[in-house]
Amino acid sequence: MKTPDVTATLGDGKLQLAIYSATARLADRRREVVSLEAMPDYQQLRQHAHDIKKHTLDHLDYYLEQLERNIEARGGKVIWAKDGAEACAFIQKLARERGVKVIVKSKSMTTEEIHLNEHLEAGGIEAVETDLGEYILQLSGEKPFHIIAPALHKTIGDVSNIFERHLHSQPETSPEALTKIARIALREKFLEAGMGITGANFLVADSGAIVLVENEGNARLSSTAPKIHVAVSGIEKIIPRAQDLAVFLKLLARSATGQPLSVYTSFLAAVPGEFYLVLLDNGRTRLLADESKRQSLYCIRCGACLNNCPVYRKIGGYNYPWVYSGPIGKILTPQFMGIEHDPWLPFASSLCGACGEVCPVKIEIPRILLELRSNKVSSSPDNVELWSFKVWAWVMKHPKIYAKLASAALAAAPTDKDSFFAVGPLKNWLSQRDLPVPPAKSFRELWKKRSK
Amino acid sequence: MVRVSLFVTCVVDQVFPNVGIAMADVLGRAGCEVEFREAQTCCGQPAFNSGYRDEARTVAEHFLKTFEGAENIVVASGSCCSMISHHFAELLPGDHRVHDLEPRVWEFSQFLTNVLKVEDVGATFEGLVTYHDSCHALRELKIKDGPRKLLQNVRGLRLVEMEPAEECCGFGGTFSVKFPEISGGMARTKIEAIERTGAATVVSVDSSCLMQLQGALSRSGSKIGTMHLAEVLASK
Numbered sequence: 001m002k003t004p005d006v007t008a009t010l011g012d013g014k015l016q017l018a019i020y021s022a023t024a025r026l027a028d029r030r031r032e033v034v035s036l037e038a039m040p041d042y043q044q045l046r047q048h049a050h051d052i053k054k055h056t057l058d059h060l061d062y063y064l065e066q067l068e069r070n071i072e073a074r075g076g077k078v079i080w081a082k083d084g085a086e087a088c089a090f091i092q093k094l095a096r097e098r099g100v101k102v103i104v105k106s107k108s109m110t111t112e113e114i115h116l117n118e119h120l121e122a123g124g125i126e127a128v129e130t131d132l133g134e135y136i137l138q139l140s141g142e143k144p145f146h147i148i149a150p151a152l153h154k155t156i157g158d159v160s161n162i163f164e165r166h167l168h169s170q171p172e173t174s175p176e177a178l179t180k181i182a183r184i185a186l187r188e189k190f191l192e193a194g195m196g197i198t199g200a201n202f203l204v205a206d207s208g209a210i211v212l213v214e215n216e217g218n219a220r221l222s223s224t225a226p227k228i229h230v231a232v233s234g235i236e237k238i239i240p241r242a243q244d245l246a247v248f249l250k251l252l253a254r255s256a257t258g259q260p261l262s263v264y265t266s267f268l269a270a271v272p273g274e275f276y277l278v279l280l281d282n283g284r285t286r287l288l289a290d291e292s293k294r295q296s297l298y299c300i301r302c303g304a305c306l307n308n309c310p311v312y313r314k315i316g317g318y319n320y321p322w323v324y325s326g327p328i329g330k331i332l333t334p335q336f337m338g339i340e341h342d343p344w345l346p347f348a349s350s351l352c353g354a355c356g357e358v359c360p361v362k363i364e365i366p367r368i369l370l371e372l373r374s375n376k377v378s379s380s381p382d383n384v385e386l387w388s389f390k391v392w393a394w395v396m397k398h399p400k401i402y403a404k405l406a407s408a409a410l411a412a413a414p415t416d417k418d419s420f421f422a423v424g425p426l427k428n429w430l431s432q433r434d435l436p437v438p439p440a441k442s443f444r445e446l447w448k449k450r451s452k
Numbered sequence: 453m454v455r456v457s458l459f460v461t462c463v464v465d466q467v468f469p470n471v472g473i474a475m476a477d478v479l480g481r482a483g484c485e486v487e488f489r490e491a492q493t494c495c496g497q498p499a500f501n502s503g504y505r506d507e508a509r510t511v512a513e514h515f516l517k518t519f520e521g522a523e524n525i526v527v528a529s530g531s532c533c534s535m536i537s538h539h540f541a542e543l544l545p546g547d548h549r550v551h552d553l554e555p556r557v558w559e560f561s562q563f564l565t566n567v568l569k570v571e572d573v574g575a576t577f578e579g580l581v582t583y584h585d586s587c588h589a590l591r592e593l594k595i596k597d598g599p600r601k602l603l604q605n606v607r608g609l610r611l612v613e614m615e616p617a618e619e620c621c622g623f624g625g626t627f628s629v630k631f632p633e634i635s636g637g638m639a640r641t642k643i644e645a646i647e648r649t650g651a652a653t654v655v656s657v658d659s660s661c662l663m664q665l666q667g668a669l670s671r672s673g674s675k676i677g678t679m680h681l682a683e684v685l686a687s688k
Contacts, residue, residue, distance in 0.1 A: 010637050019661055020641075249668045310620045323663060349630055350624025350638065351501060353591035373503030389499050393507035396462075396493040396512045406466045425629035431666030432628075432636025443460050443469035447488050450473070 001382060003344045015153060022152045023424060027307040030260025030314040030335070030358065039254070049247050051363040056240055063205040063238050064279065070208025076275035083282045084114030090278060091116065093231055094122045098228060100125065102196035104186075106212070106219035107131035108199025109147060109281060109301060110232050112323045127197070128189045130218035132182055133226040145317035147324065148256050148303035149277070153316060186218070196222035200233035202248060203277070209269035212284065213252055213262045220266045225421035234287075235278050236297040237256045246301060251360035255302035276424060283336045293368050296331050298361040305355035306450070311348060321345065327355035331368045335380045339376050346372035386411045403444060410438040454568065454570045456484040457522035460556075461659070462682075464492040468659045474686035475528055477559055478575075482568050488575050491518040497535040500543065501625045509543045515547045516540075517615075524556055526563045527588060528682065529658045530589025533559040538586075538592055561681055565598040572605035577687040580650035582614045584642070584665065586658035590618060599657055599681050606684060614645040623664035639668035646676060653677045655684055 009015060034042045042208035056063055068078040081087035095103065105111065105127050117138075120127040129138040137144060139339070140162045144150035163169045169181045170354050198219050203213040209230050212219045223229045239248065253259040268275075287297055306312045306326030317325040321342045322333045330345050339346075346369045347394060355365040377386070395402050414421045415437070417430035429435065441449075456479050462470035476486045513538065527533035533619055537557045540550045543628035564570045583603060589595040603611045622628065622638025629635075642665065646654050652675075656662050659680055668680040 001630070006631075010633055109597075203475075209667075310622065310638050310641070311634055314634050344630075347502075348629070348634070350587070350620045350622055350627045350635070352587035352620035352624070354587075354618070354620070357591055370501065370503075373501070374505050375503075377503035378504075383473055385502070387506040389502065389507040390645055393496075393499060393510040396496070396511045399491045402462075402493045406462070410466055425626075428629040428632040429667075432632050432671070433639060433664065434670040436663055436666060437469065439469050441469060443465040443472040444488070444490060446469050446473055447666070450476075 001344050001347070003348070004319050004321075006319050007317055014155070015316065015354055016314075018153050018155060020313055021308040022149065023313050026149070026257060026303070027358075029302055030307070033254045033258045033260065045247055045251055046360055046362050049251055049300075049360060050298065050307070051245060052239060052244050056238055057064060057236060057294060057297055060235065060238070060288065061275075064235060065102075066204055067205040067208060067238060070206070071275075071277055072208075072418040074208050074269060075206070076277060079276055079278045081278050081280045081282070084116075084280070087114050087232060087278050087280050087282075088116055088119035090276075092119060092125070094230070094276070095120070095125050095195055096123070096226070098194060100228070102189060102193045103127045103195045103197055104130050104189055104193040104218075104226065105134075106198045106199070106214065106221045106222040107134050107150065108232060109144070109323060110199050110234055111197065112144060114232075114280065114282065116232070121145070123364055125363075128186070128193070130186050130189070130222055131214070132179060132216060132218075135182055135186065136162055139163070140222075143318070144304055144323065145325075145389055146303060147328075148351075149324070151290055152345050166231070170251050172297065174337050177282045190225050193222075193226045195228040195230060196224070196226040197230045197232065198223050200231045200237055201252065202245060202279075203238040204240075205238055207269055209242065211245065211249075211269050212264070212268065213249070214266075215257075215259075215263040220264050223266065223268060224272070228276075229268075229271075229273065230276045230278060231268075232278045234282070235284050236299075252300055252302055253357065255304040255360040287335050290335070293331070293335060293371060295361075295363050296335060296368060298363050299328050299332075300361060301328075303360040304360065308354040308358045310350065310352060313396070315328050327365045328363070329367075331363075331365055334372050334376075338403050339372065339379060343376050343380070346376065403442065403443050409441055413438070455482045455523045456470070456486050456526050456563075457519060458486060458488045459492055459495075459522065459525050459527045459532070460488070461527065461529045461532045463659045463663065467663065468680065470605040471528055471659055471682050474680065475526070477686045478682055479526065482564065484568070484572060489518050489688045495532040495535045496543070497539075498625055500535065501684075502638070503545060510658040512540050512543050516547075516553065519553070521553060522551075522556065524558060524563065524567065526560055528560055528616060528680070529660065530559045530586050530593055530595060531658050531660065533557060533562075534588040534592040538668055539598070556592060557655060559593055559595060561599040562593065562595055564602060564685075568599055571601045573602065573662050573685045575685045575687050576607040577684050578608040579653060580610050580612055580649075580651045581655050582612050582646055582649045582655050583617070584614070584621065584656040584661060585618050585647070586656050586661045587620050589657050595657065599655075600682065602684070602685060603655065606687070610686070612649045612651055614649045614651075616645060619645070621661045621664050623660050625660075628664060635664070636668065639664055640672070643668055643672065643674065643676075647674065651676065651677050652682075655679050655681055657681050
């Protein structure tokens with residue numbers, strides 16, 4: 001099985017420090033605010049959130065139709081998009097019909113998923129990211145490194161350089177000064193834009209509302225300043241009732257950044273201008289059909305699993321093959337793209353379980369990883385590995401043979417990493433660490449002597 | 453008298469036999485009648501975690517046959533214990549033998565603190581020690597305070613916490629050889645946390661985590677040693 005080359009990321013000391021310290025900060029803050037003292041009912045809330053998501057996705061058709069009725073009753077329009085191409089085509093056509101040249105966008109992983117910006121640009125429309133992190137990356141031509149902190153890997157110096165190059169600003173050393181530069185550039189765009197595009201954190205079926213959770217106010221501006229607002233959302237973002245927000249809003253910001261609530265939480269129901277909700281499938285109904293892995297769709301995109309994942313903290317966001325990185329990406333990508341797209345992905349985990357422990361909606365990520373591994377092995381086994389495990393299982397059924405073979409193998413294994421005989425898994429082990437010195441006698445031999 | 457059947461695991465049997473002996477000593481001193489069933493081999497976890505469920509099932513079946521009728525099965529590893537008590541049910545859904553087995557399988561420290569209600573085994577061990585929470589013991593078996601209490605009651609031993617304590621050592625079974633650079637990087641990060649404590653020994657309830665840590669410590673030229681909890685508790 002081919003695995004990605006992560007040596008460049010692991011060998012970049014500056015990048016390693018940036019990832020490690022930023023994720024630690026987010027993880028530490030989360031831990032503090034969900035501690036037993038700070039939030040005694042945290043575990044009940046997680047279960048409650050899980051149960052609401054389960055109920056909603058088990059009755060998704062009902063709630064989506066309810067949402068559509070309520071949005072249209074308020075003068076909005078719902079567009080059902082089978083895939084990214086349909087979603088992008090609709091937005092492009094709408095922009096063309098309304099003569100829109102500039103679009104302001106607030107941070108949305110869903111629009112990243114369907115490459116909306118590239119589509120709009122190809123149609124001659126300027127789409128400007130207005131979330132500070134996203135804006136930095138748009139200028140430097142990069143993709144989000146993290147679900148909630150897209151420019152997590154950038155230092156202040158990096159950002160200053162990017163602004164100098166693209167906005168011709170003076171070098172700055174404080175985040176405040178850099179933010180001001182972006183703010184001045186973005187204000188122009190907000191005034192110019194004929195359309196605003198946002199994602200949606202929650203779609204509330206009983207009130208036909210969409211909820212946006214953010215810290216910079218740019219999502220509120222994007223959704224209200226331009227005459228036309230288009231929200232793009234996966235169908236799984238729906239919750240039944242406004243009162244369910246009491247559960248999810250308590251969990252989302254705490255899990256993401258350790259804030260009790262984000263700085264801005266917008267509830268958009270009344271529609272002053274034109275409003276469109278693009279409801280995206282793009283493979284979600286296929287996940288929905290798989291009962292044992294359906295809960296992958298419960299994700300509220302808080303990023304807690306990334307911040308607490310020792311693998312993400314080593315390899316960062318760009319070694320993952322799709323927009324969703326970290327543990328949640330490891331279970332979403334194979335299900336959206338097919339397991340053969342990146343067969344190594346579910347195996348790139350020590351199964352430590354930290355992701356499942358911090359997930360605010362209790363997605364059993366480790367269990368799903370194991371299931372995906374089994375799916376991969378069933379659909380396209382590696383013959384050498386398959387036969388190794390077949391032989392291994394047979395040996396393990398025969399204790400006497402096992403005892404002889406295991407001792408012989410251990411005694412024969414080279415412990416020097418440069419040995420000619422250090423091949424395959426042994427070579428990989430020795431590339432990083434030493435092997436223990438094999439004992440003179442196994443436990444079963446010692447035990448026999450002891451019982452005599 | 454409490455009857456105990458040891459499951460020492462394949463790693464302890466072949467690589468760290470003294471851990472099994474130490475476990476038998478501690479349990480013996482605590483008044484248990486200890487047996488070792490020679491037909492035992494592995495719990496099947498390497499195949500299960502690699503996606504080979506049929507092969508894992510073969511080994512799980514062998515385990516069930518081997519330990520038929522055992523009153524208490526005490527396991528030298530949190531991870532293998534969890535494989536048996538949590539994951540056998542996924543391999544053999546609805547199998548009554550698995551259902552009957554679950555309440556009789558204990559990780560070593562868990563058996564001492566929860567069943568025998570022992571927190572002081574009368575051991576003596578001089579030195580500064582830090583405890584590594586192995587992931588499956590911590591997150592699947594909820595073992596956190598037990599080993600610490602046992603260590604704190606050892607004469608001469610001073611327990612110091614590493615920060616962060618709950619981050620994986622990077623072993624992860626076949627992960628360690630499928631993704632050696634990531635696994636090695638995780639081990640080195642863990643070692644930095646261990647070194648910051650100033651401890652001379654790192655203790656865990658899982659020999660495979662210790663194999664990873666010991667290997668990485670030795671590669672880095674560190675003098676810090678690794679010991680299974682049972683070895684510390686058997687020290688006099």
